[in-house]
Amino acid sequence: MKQYLQLCQRIIDEGTWIENERTGKRCLTVINADLEYDVGNNQFPMITTRKSFYKSAIAEFLGYIRGYDNAADFRALGTKTWDANANLNEVWLNSAHRKGEDDMGRVYGVQGRSWMKPDGSTLDQLKKIVDNLKNGIDDRAEILTFYNPGEFELGCLRPCMHTHTFSLLGDTLHLTSYQRSCDVPLGLNFNQVQVFAFLALIAQITGKKAGKAYHKIVNAHIYEDQLELMQDVQLKREPFESPQLKINPKITSLEDLETWVTMDDFEVVGYQCHDPIKYPFSV
Numbered sequence: 001m002k003q004y005l006q007l008c009q010r011i012i013d014e015g016t017w018i019e020n021e022r023t024g025k026r027c028l029t030v031i032n033a034d035l036e037y038d039v040g041n042n043q044f045p046m047i048t049t050r051k052s053f054y055k056s057a058i059a060e061f062l063g064y065i066r067g068y069d070n071a072a073d074f075r076a077l078g079t080k081t082w083d084a085n086a087n088l089n090e091v092w093l094n095s096a097h098r099k100g101e102d103d104m105g106r107v108y109g110v111q112g113r114s115w116m117k118p119d120g121s122t123l124d125q126l127k128k129i130v131d132n133l134k135n136g137i138d139d140r141a142e143i144l145t146f147y148n149p150g151e152f153e154l155g156c157l158r159p160c161m162h163t164h165t166f167s168l169l170g171d172t173l174h175l176t177s178y179q180r181s182c183d184v185p186l187g188l189n190f191n192q193v194q195v196f197a198f199l200a201l202i203a204q205i206t207g208k209k210a211g212k213a214y215h216k217i218v219n220a221h222i223y224e225d226q227l228e229l230m231q232d233v234q235l236k237r238e239p240f241e242s243p244q245l246k247i248n249p250k251i252t253s254l255e256d257l258e259t260w261v262t263m264d265d266f267e268v269v270g271y272q273c274h275d276p277i278k279y280p281f282s283v
């Protein structure tokens with residue numbers, strides 16, 4: 001939790017104001033942040049200086065694991081996070097590729113589970129990784145990437161947390177996740193939870209011990225309309241100890257994640273937090 005608050009403070013102390021054309025807002029911005037989560041010791045990086053909605057964050061990531069391309073499927077899992085980008089983004093609404101209400105196009109999980117090959121067949125990046133890790137194989141390219149520049153116009157948003165690399169050292173599994181753009185008050189709150197839960201889940205279904213998750217961020221920003229709440233409210237609060245994430249031990253395969261898992265299979269123990277803060281969201 002300290003590293004999150006330190007990053008927020010660093011943006012305020014050292015950030016540069018950058019005009020963002022896509023949203024029409026200014027962002028206070030720093031380049032390069034490295035965060036680290038101790039998954040092996042279950043130090044769940046849930047924000048405590050405001051109420052955090054971890055189930056939304058995990059639901060969103062489970063949707064990526066399933067290769068969802070529709071905001072309605074995300075809502076059914078328990079998160080509304082894709083509603084705005086699927087249905088309110090001007091460029092996407094006017095795109096000939098949008099298939100209708102709630103369609104997100106070929107974003108995130110679609111690339112992860114069915115990357116289009118030149119011959120028209122598809123490639124399942126995640127299944128290859130899970131199969132290898134289960135068999136104790138790390139070919140030094142256990143990489144899941146959602147980043148497909150050739151298909152950007154086929155989706156509503158370019159992926160922010162775009163690449164995840166798994167590494168096996170003996171029987172301990174580590175994860176390195178890369179993020180190109182980070183809305184620190186809103187998005188990072190979710191992304192921290194997702195990086196942690198992704199390593200915990202893949203370690204569980206491949207029968208490995210979870211180690212560390214390394215989260216590497218390039219552009220970390222606070223939107224102009226979020227700054228006051230961050231500076232005068234959230235950063236004035238003292239953090240509580242990290243809680244723990246309990247995952248249903250009956251989840252043992254990728255197929256389980258694809259079929260019956262719901263948010264009821266995740267529980268947080270020992271979460272103490274301050275009051276909620278409602279940060280503005282930019283589409």
Ligand SMILES: Nc1nc(=O)c2c([nH]1)NC[C@@H]1CN(c3ccc(C(=O)N[C@@H](CCC(=O)O)C(=O)O)cc3)CN21
Binds near residue numbers: 052053186189
């Ligand atoms: N500007 C922007 N910031 C983001 O963080 C972001 C995007 N756009 N677009 C794509 C996804 C969607 N994400 C989102 C979207 C909404 C919330 C949000 O409103 N969170 C609230 C309430 C969550 C809830 O009630 O479940 C929060 O207080 O954290 C968070 C992340 C992260 N991403």
Ligand SMILES: O=c1ccn([C@H]2C[C@H](O)[C@@H](COP(=O)(O)O)O2)c(=O)[nH]1
Binds near residue numbers: 182
């Ligand atoms: O997982 C996510 C997804 C999105 N974000 C934020 C980062 C930016 O503020 C916007 C995306 O805008 P771009 O113009 O495409 O960079 O969404 C996030 O923090 N985490």
